[in-house]
Amino acid sequence: MYKRKIYNRLRQWKSESNGTTALMIEGARRVGKSTIAEEFAKNEYRSYILIDWQKAPQAVRDSFRNNLNHLDTLFMDLSVYYGVRLYERDTLFIFDEVQLFPFARSAVKQLVADGRYDFMETGSLISIKKNVENILIPSEEESVSMFPMDFEEFLWARGEELLADAIRQSFADRQAMSPLLDNKAERLFREYMLVGGMPQAIERYLETSDMGNVDRVKRQILRLYAQDIEKYGGDSKERVKRIFDEIPGQLSKHEKKFTLSSLGENAREREYGDAFFWLDESFLINRCMNATDPHVGLRLHQEDSTMKCYMGDTGLLVTQVFADRAYTSNELYRDILFGKLEVNEGMLVENAIAQQFRASGHRLFFYSRYSRQAEDRMEIDFLLIGEYSNAAMKARVCPVEVKSTKRYKTTSLDKFKNKFDSRVGMQYVLHPRPMRVEGDRLYLPLYMAHCL
Template sequence: MYRRKTYDALLRWRKESNGRTALMIEGARRVGKSTIAEEFAKREYRSYVLIDWQKAPTAVRDSLLNNLDDLDSLFMDLSVYYGVRLYERETLFIFDEVQLFPFARSAVKHLVADGRYDYLETGSLISMRKNVEGILIPSEEESISMFPMDFEEFLWACGEDLLAEAIREAFAAKKALSPLLDRKAERLWREYMLIGGMPQAVERYLETSDMGMVDRVKRQILRLYMQDIEKYGGGDADRVRRIFGEIPGQLSKHEKKFTLAAVDSDARSRDYRDAFFWLDDSYLVNRCVNATDPRVGLSLYQEDSSMKCYMGDTGLLVTMVFGDRDYTSNELYRDVLFGKLETNEGMLVENVVAQQFRAAGHRLFFYSRYSRQASERMEVDFLLVKQYGNAAGRMRVCPVEVKSTKRYSTVSLDKFKAKFDSRIGMQYVLHPKPLKADGDRLYLPLYMAHCL
């Protein structure tokens, strides 16, 4: 199993919870939830019982349904059926794909109260009303989100732990990497941008070094997502499918805000609201909403009708861009990697930065203001809320501009700083150049996006 940051979150949960809560790992299909749950069980517990509700026989479901008031009988059934000896406080039960048997999720309340064992759940599309209708979500359940690999996890998978450490140290010291390490980090960043962070895609690349083979894996994942949309989308399935298919075209625009007219000329925001929430809840996309008044507490000022819609994984976005052909060759990927094939790199760069921010735990906000007066017209790619040293460590809004080329201007960032100066902390420019500090503005290479 690849090293994942989610593992540290699991360790914290076990230590801090001490059996008082169950933990739900939420995320899109194929991001590695089941893999990390089982690996955690193998390493940290004396024994574990893995119940995959996609495969569990009716008898296992019936035992849970009928024995919730007789847990001794339930545990006897599960222990013998799965051939696992149970040890108090040293056995973990994993309810995998728990959304396929919602009763198991509601039963967690009674199982946790019993106190003998620990409980870990994994779920995809778990937030959908269809999967939780009529089910009391237990207060004893905590949840964490798991995303595709970020760039640092990709480096770990590639065996580049020392480079990952060097990047972290350079960021903390506000000092550029040496030219040798900068070039290496930049090359691996570009590879990551094309491959993405889906573990199966990364594994195939490390096994074969063939981007064409990686593309086949990503196409399989995209087909799986389309099947999920049809199966779980309900009355919104058609709208969800339209939005999902339109994402590359929307991101290729200079102004990347999602325009519903491109999906349906008669579309109204309220008709598509649930479809956008469906995609967001299922972790297939990362929604970025406009914060009309940039203050700490950005969600209080969000304008849901004005948003950008990024793909949850940039590698999947790349495959969608080349989706007009049945097969994308290794040679074509290499041409893109080395800049021999003209592509809209701006949309890939902005998408992959959004992916790093979501994996780091940030909700996504941007700032956009249209005005007839040029001095008031501006758009800032992302807004983060972070501590600001020059304000005694208090939280401040930190604007982030993303640049895909080495030649650029920072007009919008300059206007934003001038207009909201007292609310602003550090300003960040992510660009394909080495690190440079300039007062309270920090110019970072793109490969440091995960550090923010």
């Protein structure tokens, strides 16, 4: 069991809710939802019952349907069937993969109102039409999103807690780490980009140190996602598949904006809207929307027709790039790691940064402006919102530029600051170099993205 940041969020829910709500853990398949829920139950409760709706027999489903108005009978059935003694206010029920039995999700209202036990749900594709038809979503349900492991969690898994702490301290102090630690962190971040943040992939890497073996795990996950698209994609499944397959090609472009014409000469946004929604709700992609007029309320100025689509996990993106091969060897991965094989590193770096931001709770926005006049033409990779010390700690827009090479210019960032001066807070450049501070512009090594 790897240390995950979401664990503290689960503890907060238990303490603050005190049985008045159930908690839904949403996320893509194989990000570790079931594992963290069961680990939490073992550590924080006297007993627990995990009901995996993929395996639960029909008799368990029937008991839910028949005894929802007779909870004493329902709890007796579950206690005896699963061989677990129940303790009032100290037993947790986990409804695993609850989208496979939506009735259990709708039953949360009565179960929470009863007040004797706590309830947690895990699920993927939770908001897809097929999984919410004919049920009432309970208002007593809170939700928390779970993403693949970020770089800091990757370091924890590798036993590099001291390096993780040093990175946090360096960021807080605004002081660059020593060359020894900087080089080590940079090398591990490159490893992380290739392995990715899926727990199974990381586990295989730690067991074997063989990227080829890791690639096999990632291919299995991608096959699982393809099966989900086929099974749950409904009328949009062909369009969903086209978008998902097209992501590497779109990210390899200089501007990285998703161009619908690549899907077909007559492709239109209204035809593909449901497909993008499906991929977003399934956590397979991280959409980054264009904010046309950057203010603190970025969503108020969101342009739905202009977006960038990142893969939910950069390790999966790497495997998808080489999908034309039946197998990607450890040697090929090592050549990429040490810069011996030419690959679009900018695509991987920007995807990895987007992954860190989503895991940190940020919605993804960027700023793009085309103009015939060069001084107005600019592209900002990401826009974050943060408190700004030079504005009495009021929230300001924080532009972020991502650089994959050590030689670069910050022309767009300079233009953005000049154009929106009073709205702009700290500016960030993420690059493969040590930290340095220049006024209200902070140059950070790529491995510090999770600190923002």
